[in-house]
Amino acid sequence: MFERIKHMLIKEFIQIFRDPKMKGVIFLMPVIQVLVFGYAVTTDVKHVATAVYDQDNSPASRELVSRFAGTEYFDVAEYIYHEGRVTELLDHGKVRAIIRIREGYGDDLRAGKTPQLQVIVDGTDSNTAGTVLDYTTDITREYSKQVLSRRYARLQGQPVDPPRVVLDTRPWFNANLESRNFYVPGVIAIIVMLITLMLTSMAVVREKEIGTMEQIMVTPITPAEFILGKTVPFALIGIADVILVTVVGVFWFEVPIRGNLALLFLATGFYLMTTLGVGLLISTVSDTQQQAMMSTFFFYFPAVLLSGFMFPIANMPESVQWLTYLNPLRYFLVVVRGIFLKGIGPLILWPQMAALLVMGLITLWFASKRFKKTSV
Amino acid sequence: MNSVEKNSNETAVVVQDLERRFGSFIAVNRVSFEVKKGEIFGFLGPNGAGKSTTIRMLIGVLAPTDGVGTVAGFDIRTQAEEIKKHIGYMSQKFSLYDDLTVSENIDFYSGIYRIDPARKKARKEWVIEMAGLEHHRHSRTAILSGGWKQRLALGCAILHEPPVIFLDEPTSGVDPVSRRQFWDLIYELSGKGVTVFVTTHYMDEAEYCDRLGLIYRGELIAAGTPETLKTELMQEDVLEVICERPQDAMGEIEQIEGIKEVALFGKGLHVVVEETERAVAAISDLLQRRGYAVTRVEGIVPSLEDVFVSLIEARDRAEQPQQEVKR
Known part of the structure; x- marks a missing residue:
């Protein structure tokens, strides 16, 4: 048994490492992905290009504008003076927000009336637009409060601080709310899935294409030996990639790793059983490498989108949320993020670990059932 | 069993x-x-x-x-x-x-x-x-x-x-x-x-x-064995015809009665016939009348290819009526 598996492993490793493109896929792609997610992909919204349409042009209106311009969130790109420019700027995407102060703003304020401030945002990207609107609400609220207390002071002849509730927010586990702390551990999960899915499905289908598969089927090798020979090498590569991404994340991006590394590798092992099992299943239904590639992506993209990697599962429609329970990535993301950021252990993570183990055993069992040396 | x-x-x-x-x-x-x-x-x-x-x-x-x-x-x-x-x-x-x-x-x-x-x-x-x-x-x-x-x-x-x-x-x-x-x-x-x-x-x-x-x-x-197949399995005889312009001659020979098949083979033609002697005479006669210079017309031991082609065609002929009934 081990003699044959040993020779399968030697052969697979020779083939992988002799192919320069393969080396790139295995070692370069994960690093590039971490760099992209560590540097470029950020959901923090800052320096929003903003236009100011100040029709009032009074000291009061200029003070209000400076409240916006003074933050790191808004950068005033242009002052506009006529109506037509509003649509023009938004249509061309030159600015994402327009602050418009109508004529009479300053007078109204002085007269004790409630003037209106209009903020127009480009709603194409709904996430960014929402965040921008949150900022404007905060800034306006803060400004109103000051206007109010100044008014009190003038009326009563002394400075007044009206009673109010002060909010004290503290994000645990990611004190500065850096999106890279959220994404880098997630990259481990998605990159390992992509690489092991592709390598496994391709490794089998390539043999079908070149005809060596038929030759192997005519040897006395057992299905178990063949499947182990086709999964163990890619499991080892998957684990090497976990180490690689973890090292880059921890030492380059200073992503904290607060939990137990041994637990991380155990969970990776369970998770790999699911991805390798799916990879093998794909290889049993595909006859060409193109088919295998298409099937891999057909599985991979929904798996990533419905995992909570980028979009919270809680926001999805209920029926889709049920679907995510079938997604191994969903569980593994909870485990990696829990281990990296929260430092939690098996006492809390056991349901996810158990789910991965069960799914892994089922997919591998199913894949080996589908694999037959004699076709009927 | x-x-x-x-x-x-x-x-x-x-x-x-x-x-x-x-x-x-x-x-x-x-x-x-x-x-x-x-x-x-x-x-x-x-x-x-x-x-x-x-x-x-x-x-x-x-x-x-x-x-x-x-x-x-x-x-x-x-x-x-x-x-x-x-x-x-x-x-x-x-x-x-x-x-x-x-x-x-x-x-x-x-x-x-x-x-x-x-x-x-x-x-x-x-x-x-x-x-x-x-x-x-x-x-x-x-x-x-x-x-x-x-x-x-x-x-x-x-x-x-x-x-x-x-x-x-x-x-x-x-x-x-x-x-x-x-x-x-x-x-x-x-x-x-x-x-x-x-x-x-x-x-x-x-x-x-x-x-x-x-x-x-x-x-x-x-x-x-290849020998058995060549000598026993083929009911028809095979003639080798070597003459000028074999491709043109093919068309002429096909017209003769009792000729089952004519095929190019090497420099000449292989002709499948029901009976050797009559066919040899008929072919030599026809080709000479039409002005082909004939080097050789004689019965030979069929090649395996002749045997297989003839067996396959016999099978096709036997199956055609059946297929028509099916339709």
């Missing part, structure tokens, strides 16, 4: 009423034959006739729909994995790993066949010498020529010294010199008592076989 068991001492392959259907399509239709130990058995037939399907059932990668059979004494229905230990198989498709070296390919297969460590080195050297690859053991297989690859593939398939070897169109796409060398190898193995089951559609290769089976549309339509 008894013949299957009775003969397993002298026979390497026995099948009876072997059948394989794919949906409603019958790829192999109740085929029965025997291959004796140490024999070179040639399995002939046009593409799509069911050669490969039959071989795939014999080597245990495709389950038969019906029928029984044994290979090397093991049941093809229930002992497929036992069969795999006792056979070597080489297909028309190149079956080595291109990105591995000659030596790595041999090591891989000898690991898969679990060759006894004591024999490993000797077997490896045997393959390398047999394939003539002494100076290429560390070359990637991808750079080898077709003939080398083919001998190496055969070597890898018989590392475990199986008593029965199946070769599925082993020489397709290989130059004539390599083909000749390959057949020398097959003779050598056969001389050592190895049974060789080979499919081909090269007629010259068919002549090298001890016995032949002709499969057409899933049915075995003839079997026997």
